[in-house]
Amino acid sequence: MKTRPHLNITYLSERLQEALCDIFQYSVTTVTAPMGYGKTTAVSAFLKQAENDGVSVRRQSIYGDSSASFWKGFCRLFSGTAVYKELAALPFPTDENSRAFFLELLEQAFEKNDRPFCCFIDDLHLLTDPSVFALLFALGRLALPEFHLILASRNPIFSPSEKLRLGKNLLEIDAVTLSLQPGELKNYCSLCGLKLDAASLSSLHQLTEGWFSCVYLNLTAYLAEGHFIEDSASIYDMIFHILLDPLPSDYRKLLTFLGLADEFTGSQAVYLWKNDSAREMLKNLTENNAFISRLPEPDTFRCHHMLKSCTRKMFDELPTEEQNRCKARMGTWYQSQGRYEEAIHWLSLSDNYEALLNAVEENRGYALNIQHQEEVLRWLDECPKATLARHSYALLIFMRRLYTFRRIPEMLRLKDFFLQSVSENPELSETERGNLLGECEVILSFLSYNDIQGMSLHHRKALTLMTEKTTSVGGSGSWTFGSPSVLAMYYRTPGSLDRVVADMKECMPCYYRLTGGHGSGAEDLTEAESLFLQGNFAAVPLPLKRAELAALDKKQWGMLLCKDFLEMRLALFAGDRERIQELMDEQKKTLKRELQSMFLNTLDVCSAFLYAILGCKNEIPEWIASGRLDSALVLHPAMPILFMAYGEVLLAKGDYSRLIAMEADLRRRFSIYPNLLCTLYLEIQLSGAFYQLGDNEKALSHLQAAFTIGEEDRIAIPFAENAAWIRPLFSQLLSPASQPFIEEILRLADLLDEARSDELRRPACLTDNEWKAVKLAASRLSNREIALEMGFSEGTVKQYLNRIYGKLHLEGDARNKRRRLEELFK
Structure with a gap:
């Protein structure tokens, strides 16, 4: 009995199999070819066999241009691994720091992996x-042991x-490898x-040029009609x-309905078809x-x-009412699965x-993000007003999102509609109405940031x-938006420093009650x-400790970072570089x-600001030193403080002209809310830049503007931190009333100069402990005294000094080396 030809056979040519077998010799493999060359089929068939051989295989398909959806799916690749919970809790890593942290987590998870782990990401061209x-x-450059990434796309x-930098970590499979040569075409048919x-x-090879989809369709036509399709026919017509x-x-x-979904399950097919027969039909298809x-x-x-392109054309020919019913049913299916992004997409259509x-x-x-901005506005415009009025909580959500999108006029119009709908809704109890109105007040407070x-x-x-806590703010959200300073966010007008402190003490307890301690x-x-x-350094520790205890109790990590930054700044004036590094290391671990x-x-x-003031240009984080400030995840309200720190970096680098050229942009950034402390730093920085370029008149003008802001509140530290650039100008400020303030600035500047000069004398090759040992030795302390000071044994001190002599290339006997050390660093 003859067997009827069956074309649904997975065929991989020997050339393709050899290429695929090399995958486990590389960190990353790219499979790039136009649509229909069998990229997905080939890789899936290879990985199925690999899985049978003990390889752990994970797969992700891309279905749209949403980086948030990509990140969720990418994290799911690691479900069941030790690193999954950590990855799923991270936001999508869009900047160097977050990418480095992501890679560090993966490296720790896979450094001892003894079983190949393969991730296949398909349709990256979307x-x-x-x-x-x-x-x-x-990730490809990291080259994790036993971790292999396969990326499929229509585009490079x-x-x-990047290919050059990936070097031997990269394997490339292209359309030539995927297409069928004449002999391979014969093998497939056989x-x-x-x-x-x-x-x-x-004739078949000439018609198709080995393009697998075209081969399959031509052979299907040949079996049905006895001839191949004319080459003028489009693939969709075929x-x-x-x-x-x-x-x-x-x-x-049924296929028309199912073609709407990117992937679908048998249960979903039954739900859409409203009949169990969908399973058998799907099996036959x-x-x-x-x-x-x-x-x-x-x-x-x-x-x-x-x-799918063809079935969607068929779907478009259905009556509009039937299309809408199917889209709604698709949306409610995804909602039942907790997949709200897809649910909202289909329900909106x-x-x-x-x-x-x-x-x-x-x-x-x-599930709503910046990509939904225009959609939200469309929904609000097209949705029947009676329907909107029944959904007061949704209106609050849209108000909050419109604020995030910075669409303030639209937000205010929606607020008016919300208030009217809540007042006229007879189904709301007084408690419900109060909670809704209270949430509205919380959202409106954002406008007074x-x-x-x-x-x-x-x-x-x-x-x-309200009778309950707000859901609009709080929780795990950052109160500081990523700012390293609270005061820099809220100091708005000259002469208001004491008022800002008093207002915070008066107002924050109300906010804590509303948010549960946010x-x-x-x-x-x-x-x-x-x-x-x-x-007033002596008075700082008490409120700082109160802040630390309160922030620890509510796990407010942004506040604890602000606390540590202030400690670092205190350590800077004390010349305690070791404490600064210790705080930075502890913060990074936390x-x-x-x-x-x-x-x-x-x-x-924080690091950029401190090292700029110290003059340690090489230790400033590269993304800040090079001015790539918009490349990092720092939320909008914290951006002024980032640019304030960048001003210090430009001074440290001697890039005075760039700082002056940025003046208009920086003033605009600092005046939006406004952030007066940032403006104070800017005036001082501009004064330093003009003075270093020899323009005494403009330098003095900016310094006088800074005094106008800072003197009334006796804010001396910004002047002291930048005294190295402007010290001679203080004698030109002629107001006798300013002299006590200037004397305080110079006292603080002298403290900082001592710390800075000590730091600049430190050879880069010495560690913190080695530098401490050098300074003690240069002060003519004995090895025993150094050991007592540092908490080490005398033997350890001797080892430290020998290592230091080697690094500094000091030769001779022990006495001569010690004398040379004293001469260098006394």
């Missing part, structure tokens, strides 16, 4: 965010320079049970003619159509892009606004209305910072342990 490709490139994935003569094979038209109408309609494939995940299927608003409320708006009393008016009103420690930090800026990757950038801002 993504355009450069951060995604930067992440994949960095890495640039020529494997399918189809015998073609030499002329037919030659799919319609060969695969879709011959299907029974119910099969064709899969067995007889190579463009529908079963995925490794249980009960999961996928339509090839070309087939269905015009079923009741269901859409229910999904937004159920998800609390977490950096005006403490203005924000607090809304918070106090919310407290009188931002705990802010009022004490504000007090500690104000005392420090006035040079932030990584608590998965607070955004604050790693804040820690870099």
Whole structure:
């Protein structure tokens, strides 16, 4: 009995198999070819066998240009591994610090992995965010043991320079390797049970040029009609003619529904079809159509892009009412699975606004991001007003998102509609109405950001209305937005320093009650910072300790970083470089342990500021030193403080002209809220830049402007930190009333000069402990006295000194080397 030819055979040529077998010799493999060359089929078949051989295989398909969706799916690749929970808790790593932290987590997880782990990411051409490709490139360069990345795309994935840098870590498989040569075409036909003569094979290869999808469709036509398709036919016409038209109408309609989804399950097919017969129909479709494939995940299927394009054209021909019902049903399916991004997408397309608003409320708006900005505005415009009015909580979510999108006029218009709808809704109890109105007050407080009393008016009103904590702010969100200073965020006008401290003490307890302690420690930090800026170092530790205890109690990591930055600044004036480094190291460990990757950038801002003042240009984080300030995840309200630190970096680098050229941009940034402390630093920095360029008049003008801001509140520290650039100008400030303030500035500047000069004398090759030993030895302390001072044994001190002599190339006997050390560093 003859076997009927069957084309649904997975065939990999020997050339392709050899290329695929090399995958486990490389960190990253790219498979790039146009649509229909069998990229997914080839890699999936290879990985199926690899999985049988003990390789751990994970797969991710890309279905749209959403970096947030990519990151969620990418994290799911590591489910079941030791690193999964940490990755899932991280935001998408868009900057160097967060990428480095991500790589560190993976490196720790896979450094002792003794079983190959392979991640296959398909259809990368649908993504355009450069951060995604930067992440994949960095992962490829890391070359983790037993970790292999396979990336499939229609377009090139890495640039020529990136390929060069990946070097021996990269394997490339292209369309030439994937396409069928004449002999391979013959082997495929033979494997399918189809015998073609030499002329037919030659004609088929000429028609298709080895393009697998075209080969498959031509052979399907040959079996059905006895001839190949004319080469003038488009691939989509071929799919319609060969695969879709011959299907029974119910099969064709089911496929039309399923083609909407990127991937679908058997259960989803039953839900959409509203009949269990969908499972049997799906089984038949899969067995007889190579463009529908079963995925490794249980009960999961996928339509090839070309087939999906055709079925979506068929879907567009359905009556509008039927299309909307199907889209709504698709949305409610995803909602039932907790996949709110997909649910909101399909419900918004269905015009079923009741269901859409229910999904937004159920998800609390977490699935909405900047990419939904125009969609949200469209929903608000097109949704029937009666439907909107019934969904008060959704209106609050949209108000909050519009603020995030910085669409303030639209937010205010929506607020008016919200207030009217809440007042006119008879179904709300007084408690429900009060909680909704209270949430509205919390959201409106964002509009008064950096005006403490203005924000607090809304918070106090919310407290009188609400019987529960707010859901609009708090939780794990950052109160500081990534700023290393609380005072820099809220100091707005000259002469208001004491008022800012008093306002914080008065207003923050109300906010804590409303949010469950979000931002705990802010009022004490504000007090500690104000005392420090006035040079009252002795009074700083008490409020600083109160802030630390409050922040620890509520796990406010941003506040603890602000606390440490203030400690570092105190250590700077004490000349205690070792304490600064100790605090930085402890902070970095804490932030990584608590998965607070955004604050790693804040820690870099602290580092840049301190090392710029010390004059240690080589230790300033590279992304700040090179001016790539917008490349890091620092939220908008904290950006002024980042640019303030950058001004110090430009002074340290001697890039005075650049600082002066940026004046207009910096003033604009510092005046938005406003951030007066940043403006004070800018005036001082500009004064230093002009003075160093020899323009005494402009230097003095900017210094006088700085005095106008700082003198009334006796904010001396910014002047002292920058005295190295402007010291001679102080004698030109003629006001006798300013002399006590100038004397205080110079006293603090002398303290800092001593710390700075000590640091600049330190050879880069010496560690903190070695430098401490050098200074003690240069002070003519004996080895025993040095040991007592440092808490070491005399033997350890001797080892330290011998290592130091070697690093500094000091030769001779022990006495001569010790004398040379004293001469160098006394």
